[in-house]
Amino acid sequence: xxxxxxxxxxxxxxxxxxxxxxxxxxxxxxxxxxxxxxxxxxxxxxxxxxxxxxxxxxxxxxxxxxxxxxxxxxxxxxxxxxxxxxxxxxxxxxxxxxxxxxxxxxxxxxxxxxxxxxxxxxxxxxxxxxxxxxxxxxxxxxxxxxxxxxxxxxxxxxxxxxxxxxxxxxxxxxxxxxxxxxxxxxxxxxxxxxxxxxxxxxxxxxxxxxxxxxxxxxxxxxxxxxxxxxxxxxxxxxxxxxxxxxxxxxxxxxxxxxxxxxxxxxxxxxxxxxxxxxxxxxxxxxxxxxx
Numbered sequence: 001x002x003x004x005x006x007x008x009x010x011x012x013x014x015x016x017x018x019x020x021x022x023x024x025x026x027x028x029x030x031x032x033x034x035x036x037x038x039x040x041x042x043x044x045x046x047x048x049x050x051x052x053x054x055x056x057x058x059x060x061x062x063x064x065x066x067x068x069x070x071x072x073x074x075x076x077x078x079x080x081x082x083x084x085x086x087x088x089x090x091x092x093x094x095x096x097x098x099x100x101x102x103x104x105x106x107x108x109x110x111x112x113x114x115x116x117x118x119x120x121x122x123x124x125x126x127x128x129x130x131x132x133x134x135x136x137x138x139x140x141x142x143x144x145x146x147x148x149x150x151x152x153x154x155x156x157x158x159x160x161x162x163x164x165x166x167x168x169x170x171x172x173x174x175x176x177x178x179x180x181x182x183x184x185x186x187x188x189x190x191x192x193x194x195x196x197x198x199x200x201x202x203x204x205x206x207x208x209x210x211x212x213x214x215x216x217x218x219x220x221x222x223x224x225x226x227x228x229x230x231x232x233x234x235x236x237x238x239x240x241x242x243x244x245x246x247x248x249x250x251x252x253x254x255x256x257x258x259x260x261x262x263x264x265x266x267x268x269x270x271x272x273x274x275x276x277x278x279x280x281x282x283x284x285x286x287x288x289x290x291x
Contacts, residue, residue: 069081069090069092069291070092070289070291073092073157073289073290073291074092074156074157074158074289078094078095078096079092079093079094079095079289080092080093080094080095080181080230080231080233080234081230081291082177082180082181082185082230084164084180084185087164087165089164089165089166090291091164091177091288091289091290091291092158092288092289092290092291093161093177093178093181093234093286093287093288093289094158094286094287094288095233095234095235096218096219096235096236096286097140097141097218097235097236097240097241097243097284097285097286098140098141098152098218098284098285098286098287099137099138099139099140099141099217099218100130100131100136100137100138100139100140100141101137101138102141102152102156103130103141103144103152103285104129104130104131104132104137106151106152106155106156107129107130108129109155113151113154113155114151115150115151115154115155116147116148116150116151116154117147117150117248120147120150120151123145123147123148123277124147130143130144138217139215139216139217140215140216140217140218140236140240140241140284141241141284141285142215142241142259142281142282142283142284143279143280143281143282143283144279144283144284144285145278145279145283146244146248146253146276146283148279149244149283149285150246152285152287153285153287153288156287157289158287158288158289159246159287159288159289159290160244160245160246160287160288161176161177161178161181161245161246161286161287161288162176162177162245162246162288163175163176163177164176164177164180166290168246168247169245169246169247169254170247171247171249171270173245173247173254173270173271176245177245177288178243178245178256178286178288179256179267179268181226181231181234181237182234182237182238182256182257182267183267183268184226184227184228184231185231187227187228188268189227189267189268190266190267190268191238191264191266191267192224192225192226192227192231192234192237192238192267193223193224193225193226193227194227197264198223199264200223201221201223201224202221202223202224202236202238202239202240202264203215203216203220203221203224203236203239203240203260204238204239204258204260204262204263204264204265205260205261205262205263213260213261214260215240215241215259215260215282216240216260218235218236218240219235219236220240221235221236221239221240224236224237224238224239224240236257237257237267238257238258238264238265238266238267239257239258239259239260239262239264239265240259240260240284241259241260241282241283241284242255242256242257242258242259242262242272242280242282242283242284243255243256243257243283243284243285243286244256244283244285248276249276251275251276251277252273252274252275252276253273253274253275253276254270254271254272254273255271255272255273255274255280255282255283256271256272257271258272258282259281259282259283259284260282261281261282262282
C-alpha cells in the first residue's frame with residue numbers, strides 16, 4: 001500500500017545521489033494550502049464506494065475515429081482522445097505507460113532538456129541511462145522522480161494530467177483527467193475493467209505476497225484495460241507502475257493507480273501521496289496532452 005512517506009534512496013534511483021531537502025516555498029507551482037492535507041486512510045482504496053462527483057459527459061466517446069488530432073499534435077498514434085461535454089473539454093492521454101527505452105531516449109537527448117518547475121533545478125543529476133539493460137527496454141519505466149516525469153512529458157510535447165478544463169489539480173482530484181479516463185468516463189467505475197474487483201486482471205500483488213509481482217511491459221495484461229470504447233484501448237491504469245499527475249504541494253506529490261507491489265487500487269479514490277523529493281520505486285509515467 002502506498003503511504004505518505006519520504007521515499008528512501010533505492011536501487012537504480014541514480015538521480016537522487018546527493019539530493020538536498022526540497023523547499024518549494026515561493027514556487028508558483030505550489031499550493032501552500034495543501035501542505036498538511038493528507039489522505040488519512042493512506043493511498044489504498046477498497047473500491048467499495050464510488051466517488052459521488054461525476055462529470056456530465058457524452059460517454060467520453062472518441063469523435064475522431066482515426067485519433068488524428070492526438071497523433072498530429074503529439075506525434076504519437078498511441079494516445080487516446082477523450083471528449084467531455086460539461087465542462088466542454090477534450091484532451092489526449094497515453095494508452096500505455098512510458099517504457100524504459102522511451103525514458104532513456106529523453107535522458108540522453110541532445111541539449112540536456114529539462115523543462116520542469118523552478119524548484120526541480122535542485123533535483124537534476126548528470127544525464128545517464130536510467131536502465132541500460134537491453135532486456136529491460138520494453139518494460140515500463142519505474143523509480144521515476146516527479147520532476148523527471150514532468151520534464152519527460154514536456155520533452156515529448158505533452159504534460160502530466162491535470163483537471164478537466166486544464167486547471168492545475170489540487171488535493172481534491174474529483175475532476176481529474178487521469179481519474180476520469182481510469183473510471184471509464186461517466187460510468188465512474190472503481191476499476192478500469194469495470195465495477196467488480198478482479199485480482200487477476202492487472203499486474204498487482206497477490207494478496208499477502210508482494211514478492212510475486214514485478215514490473216512488466218505495458219499492455220502485458222490483456223484484461224487490464226477500460227470497459228468500453230474509447231477507454232478499452234487504455235491499459236494498466238491500475239497496477240504495473242504507479243503514475244502521477246500535475247499536483248504538487250509544499251512537500252508531496254500524488255501517486256495514482258498503484259504498482260506491481262500493491263493490491264488493486266480504485267480509480268475513484270484520492271490515490272496515495274509521496275515525498276516530492278523522492279523517486280518511489282514503483283513510480284512510472286503516463287502523459288496527457290492538450291487538443
